[in-house]
Amino acid sequence: MTPSFLRASPLVAAALLAMCGAAGASSHREAPFISTVPKVDATDFYMFRSYEPGRSDFVTLIANYEPLQDAYGGPNFFALDPNALYEIHIDNNGDAREDLTFQFRFKNTLAAAGKGVELPVGDQSVAIPLVQKGTVTDVKDGNLNLAETFSVNVVRGDRRKGQSSAVTNAATGATSFDKPVDNIGKKTIPDYAAYAAKHIYGINIPGCATPGRMFVGQRQDPFAVNLGVIFDLVNAPVSVITDPALIGAAPNILDDKNITTLALEVPAACLTAGSETVIGGWTTASLRQARLLDPTPKPGHQTTEKAGGAWTQVSRLGMPLVNEVVIGLKDKDRFNGSKPKDDAQFATYVTHPTLPKLLEIALALPNTAPTNYPRTDLVTTFLTGINGLNQPKNVVASEMLRLNTAIAPVAFAQQNRLGIVGNILASGNDNAGYPNGRRPKDDVVDISLVAVMGGLCMANGDNNALGFGTACKPSAVPLADTAFKLHDAVDQATVPLLTGFPYLNTPFGGTP
Amino acid sequence: MKLRNPLIPCVVVAALLAACGGGGDDGSVEDTAVPAAAADTPAAYTDFAVAQAATPSESAEPLSLDNLAMPPTSETAYRR
Numbered sequence: 369m370t371p372s373f374l375r376a377s378p379l380v381a382a383a384l385l386a387m388c389g390a391a392g393a394s395s396h397r398e399a400p401f402i403s404t405v406p407k408v409d410a411t412d413f414y415m416f417r418s419y420e421p422g423r424s425d426f427v428t429l430i431a432n433y434e435p436l437q438d439a440y441g442g443p444n445f446f447a448l449d450p451n452a453l454y455e456i457h458i459d460n461n462g463d464a465r466e467d468l469t470f471q472f473r474f475k476n477t478l479a480a481a482g483k484g485v486e487l488p489v490g491d492q493s494v495a496i497p498l499v500q501k502g503t504v505t506d507v508k509d510g511n512l513n514l515a516e517t518f519s520v521n522v523v524r525g526d527r528r529k530g531q532s533s534a535v536t537n538a539a540t541g542a543t544s545f546d547k548p549v550d551n552i553g554k555k556t557i558p559d560y561a562a563y564a565a566k567h568i569y570g571i572n573i574p575g576c577a578t579p580g581r582m583f584v585g586q587r588q589d590p591f592a593v594n595l596g597v598i599f600d601l602v603n604a605p606v607s608v609i610t611d612p613a614l615i616g617a618a619p620n621i622l623d624d625k626n627i628t629t630l631a632l633e634v635p636a637a638c639l640t641a642g643s644e645t646v647i648g649g650w651t652t653a654s655l656r657q658a659r660l661l662d663p664t665p666k667p668g669h670q671t672t673e674k675a676g677g678a679w680t681q682v683s684r685l686g687m688p689l690v691n692e693v694v695i696g697l698k699d700k701d702r703f704n705g706s707k708p709k710d711d712a713q714f715a716t717y718v719t720h721p722t723l724p725k726l727l728e729i730a731l732a733l734p735n736t737a738p739t740n741y742p743r744t745d746l747v748t749t750f751l752t753g754i755n756g757l758n759q760p761k762n763v764v765a766s767e768m769l770r771l772n773t774a775i776a777p778v779a780f781a782q783q784n785r786l787g788i789v790g791n792i793l794a795s796g797n798d799n800a801g802y803p804n805g806r807r808p809k810d811d812v813v814d815i816s817l818v819a820v821m822g823g824l825c826m827a828n829g830d831n832n833a834l835g836f837g838t839a840c841k842p843s844a845v846p847l848a849d850t851a852f853k854l855h856d857a858v859d860q861a862t863v864p865l866l867t868g869f870p871y872l873n874t875p876f877g878g879t880p
Numbered sequence: 881m882k883l884r885n886p887l888i889p890c891v892v893v894a895a896l897l898a899a900c901g902g903g904g905d906d907g908s909v910e911d912t913a914v915p916a917a918a919a920d921t922p923a924a925y926t927d928f929a930v931a932q933a934a935t936p937s938e939s940a941e942p943l944s945l946d947n948l949a950m951p952p953t954s955e956t957a958y959r960r
Contacts, residue, residue, distance in 0.1 A: 528939045657942045658932030676933030678940035 394688040396435035399700035407449040408653035410685040417777035420868035431651035437626040439876040445550040459648040462760025533574035553879035576638035587872035601730040616859035631870035648768035650686035654679035686768035708766035738822035740844035744837035745824040771805030785861035811860035913944040
């Protein structure tokens with residue numbers, strides 16, 4: 369399928385030929401409250417037609433949590449929160465409300481029926497302080513002191529009031545799944561890749577005839593970004609971040625960090641509804657509203673907190689970088705607690721974005737922000753999807769990642785790191801990249817920098833070729849062709865990935 | 881702060897729960913906000929949280945905190 373968005377725009381290719389390269393963490397510690405509860409901090413969300421050979425009829429959904437994990441972070445490492453609800457939502461009719469929700473719940477259980485592994489010491493049997501007592505190689509390994517398990521429900525309709533059913537193991541029918549322990553190191557887990565692979569499950573999804581796949585566990589953080597430099601008022605020479613030859617000049621500051629991923633592979637037909645081929649997706653995490661601290665915690669695991677009451681959403685992530693660099697600081701917690709259907713309250717941050725103005729200040733380049741207000745180019749990209757590419761027929765403006773499931777996936781080697789924009793530049797056939805969904809290889813930092821500084825309006829030309837609005841045109845872009853050249857000097861495309869599900873690479877170990 | 885009569889928390893919780901209304905499926909009005917009385921004292925605040933924590937729900941929406949301009953705190957109270 370060639371999107372009409374692309375067929376209509378020969379001018380686009382001409383405009384983008386000037387672009388030889390393009391430039392926050394996506395959502396790592398992006399809001400005041402969520403930085404206090406890292407176990408429920410969503411870092412990145414990906415949604416794409418599976419490009420693993422033979423799996424093109426599936427959509428992969430990846431929600432990453434717990435940012436900036438150092439591999440040596442023992443002895444407790446990075447188990448997910450048993451007092452939290454992790455969710456992946458799908459809107460399949462464009463109304464800004466979830467129609468399908470995958471709900472993940474976690475449980476941590478000490479060995480020996482809750483006593484934990486004990487060793488004989490003199491005439492006493494004493495509990496050990498570590499999560500393992502020896503080498504770990506298998507699911508439910510007997511040397512693990514702590515078992516982390518999880519269950520998944522699929523809810524159809526409202527996430528709280530809808531019909532809920534358990535996802536089951538396709539091989540056993542079980543509703544409880546084992547999560548691999550984190551990559552403690554070579555001596556404990558000699559072959560972590562093989563150990564983790566034993567935790568990839570075939571799953572039966574209620575209401576879906578074809579089985580899917582699921583993996584939950586630690587992975588290398590797949591996001592690449594020049595984090596310290598960006599947050600230090602873009603502490604890099606303009607000559608570097610506008611030189612397309614230097615897209616990989618700086619080290620990826622996250623390339624020794626892990627995250628924890630919730631990965632699902634679901635038949636595309638099970639996510640769409642009727643004739644609408646565009647789906648919207650986002651992830652959220654919620655905590656119980658009432659949380660009490662026990663001043664005398666009971667023996668067991670994580671017993672200090674007693675949580676109850678309603679689920680209260682504290683993290684939300686669809687399109688990358690939105691809460692990071694678009695939403696104002698005073699509203700970041702509010703955004704994390706909000707639902708897409710209520711996004712009108714945040715519209716000003718998109719129609720009149722501050723990031724271009726901040727870049728003017730940081731780079732000492734006054735009057736370089738685009739002048740087309742309201743920024744209909746950003747409204748289209750972030751809130752409705754692009755007509756003819758990934759905009760649902762009956763779209764209600766709201767922030768979520770939108771994927772046209774009718775557009776064929778592209779093999780990794782042929783994927784353009786700059787997504788749709790880069791594909792136009794290359795006159796290629798890769799219409800499956802960001803912002804049409806998001807793949808791990810898509811360099812969303814560079815794409816976003818180009819977009820906010822006017823690249824879309826340069827591409828839109830004087831005849832509104834892409835439908836971004838008549839005011840969105842080259843004369844509204846003071847940077848002109850230089851807008852296409854912006855980048856953060858870190859190349860997302862060089863991050864190591866697996867060739868198939870769950871795509872994200874084996875995590876760094878506590879020892880090499 | 882002196883230790884209190886152990887019956888007081890029960891009375892406070894009962895009063896707060898009554899103030900909240902309750903129910904839902906039976907046609908009664910569902911709770912939508914934490915009552916202002918929950919912010920009267922640190923003890924009332926804790927008691928309300930205890931009552932909430934004792935009743936986890938998979939379907940309820942969280943309560944609004946609009947009545948809690950400044951949650952009460954204590955620098956002298958001991959744990960209960």
